[in-house]
Amino acid sequence: xxxxxxxxxxxxxxxxxxxxxxxxxxxxxxxxxxxxxxxxxxxxxxxxxxxxxxxxxxxxxxxxxxxxxxxxxxxxxxxxxxxxxxxxxxxxxxxxxxxxxxxxxxxxxxxxxxxxxxxxxxxxxxxxxxxxxxxxxxxxxxxxxxxxxxxxxxxxxxxxxxxxxxxxxxxxxxxxxxxxxxxxxxxxxxxxxxxxxxxxxxxxxxxxxxxxxxxxxxxxxxxxxxxxxxxxxxxxx
Amino acid sequence: xxxxxxxxxxxxxxxxxxxxxxxxxxxxxxxxxxxxxxxxxxxxxxxxxxxxxxxxxxxxxxxxxxxxxxxxxxxxxxxxxxxxxxxxxxxxxxxxxxxxxxxxxxxxxxxxxxxxxxxxxxxxxxxxxxxxxxxxxxxxxxxxxxxxxxxxxxxxxxxxxxxxxxxxxxxxxxxxxxxxxxxxxxxxxxxxxxxxxxxxxxxxxxxxxxxxxxxxxxxxxxxxxxxxxxxxxxxxxxxxxxxxxxxxxxxxxxxxxxxxxxxxxxxxxxxxxxxx
Numbered sequence: 350x351x352x353x354x355x356x357x358x359x360x361x362x363x364x365x366x367x368x369x370x371x372x373x374x375x376x377x378x379x380x381x382x383x384x385x386x387x388x389x390x391x392x393x394x395x396x397x398x399x400x401x402x403x404x405x406x407x408x409x410x411x412x413x414x415x416x417x418x419x420x421x422x423x424x425x426x427x428x429x430x431x432x433x434x435x436x437x438x439x440x441x442x443x444x445x446x447x448x449x450x451x452x453x454x455x456x457x458x459x460x461x462x463x464x465x466x467x468x469x470x471x472x473x474x475x476x477x478x479x480x481x482x483x484x485x486x487x488x489x490x491x492x493x494x495x496x497x498x499x500x501x502x503x504x505x506x507x508x509x510x511x512x513x514x515x516x517x518x519x520x521x522x523x524x525x526x527x528x529x530x531x532x533x534x535x536x537x538x539x540x541x542x543x544x545x546x547x548x549x550x551x552x553x554x555x556x557x558x559x560x561x562x563x564x565x566x567x568x569x570x571x572x573x574x575x576x577x578x579x580x581x582x583x584x585x586x
Numbered sequence: 587x588x589x590x591x592x593x594x595x596x597x598x599x600x601x602x603x604x605x606x607x608x609x610x611x612x613x614x615x616x617x618x619x620x621x622x623x624x625x626x627x628x629x630x631x632x633x634x635x636x637x638x639x640x641x642x643x644x645x646x647x648x649x650x651x652x653x654x655x656x657x658x659x660x661x662x663x664x665x666x667x668x669x670x671x672x673x674x675x676x677x678x679x680x681x682x683x684x685x686x687x688x689x690x691x692x693x694x695x696x697x698x699x700x701x702x703x704x705x706x707x708x709x710x711x712x713x714x715x716x717x718x719x720x721x722x723x724x725x726x727x728x729x730x731x732x733x734x735x736x737x738x739x740x741x742x743x744x745x746x747x748x749x750x751x752x753x754x755x756x757x758x759x760x761x762x763x764x765x766x767x768x769x770x771x772x773x774x775x776x777x778x779x780x781x782x783x784x785x786x787x788x789x790x791x792x793x794x795x796x797x798x799x800x801x802x803x804x805x806x807x808x809x810x811x812x813x814x815x816x817x818x819x820x821x822x823x824x825x826x827x828x829x830x831x832x833x834x835x836x837x838x839x840x841x842x843x844x845x846x847x848x849x850x851x852x853x854x855x856x857x858x859x860x861x862x
Contacts, residue, residue: 366852367859407841409848433841434588434636437826454801454823455794468805 352419353522353553354382354405359414359429361400374400375577378414380570382522387544387554389568391561397577398557402524404429405555406446407436418444421521441469445515448526451499451507459502460485460495463513470518477517484513488543505536512543516552523547525556529563537563589672590634591777591810592658597667599628599653599834617650617834627653629834631667635778640804640811642825642842644818644857650834651814652702655782658812659699660689671696673777694725698771702783704763707770710756714746714766717755721773740769744799761792768799772807779803781813785820793820800824818861822846830854 359378362371375397382388390398403409405416407428416428420443423435431439440446453462463484467477485495488509494502499510508528515523525544529537537560544567548554558564564571572579602624608614617626628650635641643651656662658669669681673696681692693699701707708717715737722733741751744765755763764784771779781800785793797820804811804824815821821828822842829839830851838851849855 363848364850366855403847408843410840410844410850433827436841437639452823454797455790456798457801465801465805 350383350386352381353384353386354419354555355415355417356380356401356405357415357417359401359404359416360412361397361404361409362412373577375404375574378574378579380572380579382553382555383569384419384553385548385551386570387548387556387568389564389571390555390557390574391559391564391571392574396574398574399526400577401574402446402526402555402557406440406444406524407431418522442471442518443521445518445520445523446526447508447511447515447523447528449504449508449511449528449530451502451511453499456498458496459490459499459510462499462510463517466514466517480517481513484517485510487516488513489539504531505533505539508532508536508540509543512540516547521553523552523554525554525558527557527559529558529560541567588636589677590636591672592633592635592812593670593677594631594633594654594658595668595670597628597631597633597654597657597669598626598665599650599657599662600665601625601627614833617648626834628657628664631831631834631836633829633836635810635812637672637810638804638808639827640813640825642821642828643812643814643831644816644821644828645831646857649831651831652782653834654831655699655780655812655814659697659780660693671778690724694721695774696776697778697780698774698776699780700764700767700771700782700784702786704755704760704767707767708755708763711754713752713754714741714758714769715751717766718770718773721770725774736773737769740772741766743772743802744769745795759792761788761796764788764796765799768796768803772803775807777809779809779811781811783814783816786816797824818846818858830857 357379360376361374363374364371378401392398400409404411405428411429418426418428420426420439422438460481463481464477467480472480490506490509490513494506499507529540541563602622604624605619605622607621608619608624614626631654645651653662657664664682670677671681674681674692718737718740719733722736727733738748741748746762746765755766785796788796813825825842828842828845829836830845832853838845838854845854846858849858
């Protein structure tokens with residue numbers, strides 16, 4: 350199977366200057382993701398799950414290790430050492446990141462938010478509008494919400510908007526950081542259905558979830574992270 | 587290798603005669619030499635700005651952010667350093683060593699500047715339309731009808747009523763003055779826009795409107811923007827990359843979310859931890 354992402358010996362520690370101490374977040378993490386595959390990461394709060402995802406997305410600078418991503422734009426690239434301009438480009442067109450939180454410019458409607466995502470990826474305005482509408486329908490965000498500022502949206506609506514914003518760029522790799530954390534069961538089922546659909550269409554994904562049941566039938570592999578490291582014996586398949 | 591639209595090498599702006607101690611890299615008291623009292627407002631600053639990018643600049647008051655911006659717009663003379671613009675002699679000639687005429691050309695055709703204080707960017711007694719027309723005339727336009735059309739177009743884009751275009755900016759609110767300033771800066775379709783604390787002092791709804799306009803301008807005109815702000819939320823929302831300045835020097839730079847979520851330097855950590 351062709352690999353889209355290969356992580357070797359990834360470690361991250363934070364140095365807090367004021368307290369003059371180091372906090373070890375994750376240690377020696379290694380795993381790989383096949384093209385079109387889905388890896389789930391579970392673990393207790395503070396175990397280092399989000400750190401792994403943020404090191405891949407380069408929100409955090411990894412202390413050691415490599416994250417080799419097989420990109421369309423640059424070929425195989427170590428995301429830990431890649432230039433900032435390359436990371437910005439990859440974020441715009443190849444790698445998406447979705448969390449349960451919605452970060453949006455003030456006075457931006459739900460539809461405009463998704464249009465902005467498409468414009469960032471380089472589509473024309475007309476194309477962006479078309480793609481945004483398709484995505485909002487795909488993620489079943491009711492049409493009467495499109496022209497509303499999303500501050501008042503429910504958790505499920507915000508998440509679906511986040512997914513639409515990330516997916517309008519048609520990323521090859523999607524990183525999901527606890528997207529279902531605050532959702533009720535019905536909305537979780539809807540999100541699962543939508544993620545299954547994305548997977549069937551070939552998007553490679555890594556997701557952090559708390560709910561093992563949710564991951565059934567969705568993830569190819571589930572890794573359990575404990576005190577910052579993967580334990581092979583805790584791998585759940 | 588992608589060529590930046592703007593590259594600044596070793597920019598230094600200092601006030602004072604300097605002495606052997608500070609010239610040879612001796613430790614300064616903040617940005618001031620303890621011996622000769624020379625102030626190093628910008629100290630060996632290197633910056634690259636790429637096409638279509640928004641570059642955020644953060645740092646405490648007196649860290650050299652505005653000095654950097656004003657030096658780029660030739661408001662301050664620099665002490666040392668070189669600058670190159672992709673759209674000026676294909677980035678081969680230093681902009682700081684050009685004649686006054688060439689510098690005016692750059693200001694009128696390639697760069698636009700919006701100051702924190704609108705008094706610096708606008709003539710408060712001229713009409714708003716006149717302020718924008720002044721910039722158009724400086725770039726060589728003489729056709730009244732065309733200039734009038736451009737003024738109308740710009741004021742519309744900035745959501746300023748046409749009925750108020752003959753009023754001087756002194757009659758306007760702070761937010762409106764900033765929007766007239768942005769219109770003036772955009773008059774000649776610059777490739778680079780320098781925004782110095784444009785939302786500081788504005789109330790939240792006006793701030794939101796100005797931010798929305800910046801985003802719109804960036805998308806529609808695909809221009810590169812250097813954005814100085816104290817507001818880290820504004821930087822997070824708009825900037826692709828961010829540089830952090832302290833005592834006239836760049837102490838850290840990186841992707842905006844990396845700078846804000848995983849700051850490496852003591853000052854940057856302090857700054858981020860001070861967020862409300």
